[in-house]
Amino acid sequence: MDFKSILSFTVTERFLRYVTIDTQSDPSSHTCPSTEKQKNLGRLLVAELLEMGIEDAHLDDFGYVYATIAGNSKKENVPVICFCSHMDTSPDCSGESVKPIIHKNYTGEDIVLPDDTTQVLRMKDHPDLKNQIINDVITASGTTLLGADNKAGLAEIMDACHHLMKHPEIKHGTIKILFTPDEEIGRGVDKVDINKIAAFACYTIDGESAGNMENETFSADGARLTINGISAHPGFAKGKMQSAIKIAGQIIAALPLELSPEGTSGMQGFIHPVNMEGHVEKATVDFIIRDFEDDVLKSHAAVIDKIAKEILKEYPDSTFSLDIQPQYRNMKSVLAQHPQIVDYGLEAIHRTGMEAKLCSIRGGTDGSRLSFMGLPTPNIFAGEHAFHGKQEWVSVQDMQKAVETILHLSMIWEENA
Incomplete structure (x- = not known):
């Protein structure tokens, strides 16, 4: 399906809204979520999902958001899939009073952040900026992180949900949505209700460069x-x-x-x-x-x-x-048992017109642990870069490509059922 005629992206507006909500997690806390303020974003996400018509969207006591988009396929055997991102931001850098700035039509120049002019994004330090020429790059103002990790993923999944609910001509099976707290402190799935998700496969939308997919973690x-x-x-x-x-x-x-x-x-x-x-x-x-x-x-x-x-x-x-x-353990051993999960992800990226690249993560995701809980979960790009610091950035166009990838992935599972 050619989405060009039907897509009216809301991902940027959603992202700009989400990053202004402070959701920093706290490794010294013993509660779940580790900070109550993460629920502020959770409540907003639930309200937006309900407004789309997703009736079971809810926030539980532990700060997890769950939702279900009912399948619209005539096929009865379409596997249930899930999309997951995390709501918290890193404790390494302040996420309070984030001021997002869109640098339109980037031409390769240094980007000086106005609230701290010592914070300068240079292409030699951020080589993926070479792929952003004429794109619109979003940064914070220089005194906080941006929160693209992982609010870009949240906004992309939410925009995909918006399109799936608005366009029934996009055929898909049942789709589960999971937004987690405390991923940045290694507790993202501590209290997850895996039975409530009940999916065959899951995809975290929490990766870096556009086109990348990761099937291996530390x-x-x-x-x-x-x-x-x-x-x-x-x-x-x-x-x-x-x-x-x-x-x-x-x-x-x-x-x-x-x-x-x-x-x-x-x-x-x-x-x-x-x-x-x-x-x-x-x-x-x-x-x-x-x-x-x-x-x-x-x-x-x-x-x-x-x-x-x-x-x-x-x-x-x-x-x-x-x-x-x-x-946590490397999820590759689990994903190797279900090769179609990764294959379909790569095909979805390819259908957007990008070159799909399979990579390894020098880190972990919620998918690392979900995979060993019986829910195989590779990681797909969200477009986030320089995470956990004041020079964090993402581009509007990469976020839009992630939305397209989620939509194609939903269709591919239905087509192959």
């Missing part, structure tokens, strides 16, 4: 290193004190650069200290450990253990422990 563990030192009065500490903080610092400093985020790329994994707390007697260091191969995760953890043992030889009265906790 596998992830968390590690907590605990150092038990020896405390003594600092005025009388010679030969007695063994500072847990200093020991922890030595261990961090001894981590090899080639196993750090700043020293790796592509398919290389890393060990990354993300938090340190303590005092002379006791200190803890939290790490995230990432790799595409599960077995290699174990060898990364062994590096921490080996370094700690070597350092502690200098402190015979001090001890350490290392606790490893699994976080």
Whole structure:
């Protein structure tokens, strides 16, 4: 189907509306959602879905939005599919009072953000800008992130829902919608009701460059290193004190650069200290450990253990422990069992006129865990770039292509039923 004659995009207006709502998640919170303000966006999304005529749209107590678009196909065996994006933004950068700016008809020049002119988007730092010539690029004003991660995905799914409800000539099976809280802090599906979704396949709309689809994520563990030192009065500490903080610092400093985020790329994994707390007697260091191969995760953890043992030889009265906790696993092994899920996604991208590219993510998505909960979930581009920072951006045209991709994907599942 040629959508050119029927599409009247609302994705930009929706996106500009959503990013002004602060939905930053909080890793130190133990509630779900981690911040109540995420529900403010959830309530708006539900109201807009209900206005479209999607009658079962609702927000649950945990901050999840669920909705169902009934199938309109004459075929009875069309598999149920789901589209998913997350509502929260990263704790790494403020999402309060976001001021989105549309830079129309981009011609390749540096983009200076007006509220902090030290924030400049240059093509050499953002190479995908070369694909945005004559497009309309959206940024924040320089003091906050933009929130394209993942409000671009939200707006794209919402616009696709709008078109599906408005145009019954687009044939599709039953489609489920899932919007999650707390994805940025690794808890995006902690309280999801998988039975309420009851789909055969799902697609997160949370990727970067237009045309990209990802069927592989990092596998992830968390590690907590605990150092038990020896405390003594600092005025009388010679030969007695063994500072847990200093020991922890030595261990961090001894981590090899080639196993750090700043020293790796592509398919290389890393060990990354993300938090340190303590005092002379006791200190803890939290790490995230990432790799595409599960077995290699174990060898990364062994590096921490080996370094700690070597350092502690200098402190015979001090001890350490290392606790490893699994976080999520590479979804590729699950998706390999259902190749049509990825194949249909690539075909949908191709039908929009783009070159479809299958990639790996140096990170994770809600799909990583959903796949191992019985809902195979690859990731499709949303057009978001430079996420988690003040130079985050997205283009209007890439968001529109994502809407088209969702619509084609809905049709492809119906065609092949």
